[in-house]
Amino acid sequence: MGSKIKIRELEEIFNLIISKLEFEFNKGEIELNDDLYRIIPTQHWSITKVENELIGSLNDDINELKKLISDTSRPTTFVDLDRCASLLRAISERFNSAIG
Template identity: 40%
Template sequence: MEIDIEKLNLVFNRILDRISSLENASIKLEADYYWMIPGDQLTNLNLGNIDPVIGSLSDDWMELSKLLDTERPVSFVDLDRLANLLRMMSEEYNPTNS
């Protein structure tokens, strides 16, 4: 599978625009802690057991915010952090999850 980055950016902005139409200036997430499946186990469907780890949305956001406030370089771990926030936003805003 191949994803065009420019198209992904457009899709992402449309989704954020939709959320912006529902919220004022911020997004409130009820949960902080979540289960995360390590990357090496995420797509291995042959595993009998998985070993989830605990993550924190507030920690994820704190680290991502540093990208705006400092010259900290972007890392690929930031994709994981962003993915965790997006996943929880999906849970919050999806009416079928209630």
């Protein structure tokens, strides 16, 4: 059986995450030290085989996500979810003492 989550639940979760970030970073901005990261495409999430590595860029992800705000004619795509996920992962890795 697959996993399910309601869109409203995601909205509530994202709002809680944003509230946490606003509380922790009262400057209204988060600074990340690294730019490049390893991309593992979904179809290669198998833990039993190693695939060729792809590299992503946080700077590129942030720039593309900001275009969603500045260019109202730009469509939002599922790639933007990947960009958000990469950004959230980078924030977690930078500031989560349990993994850092």
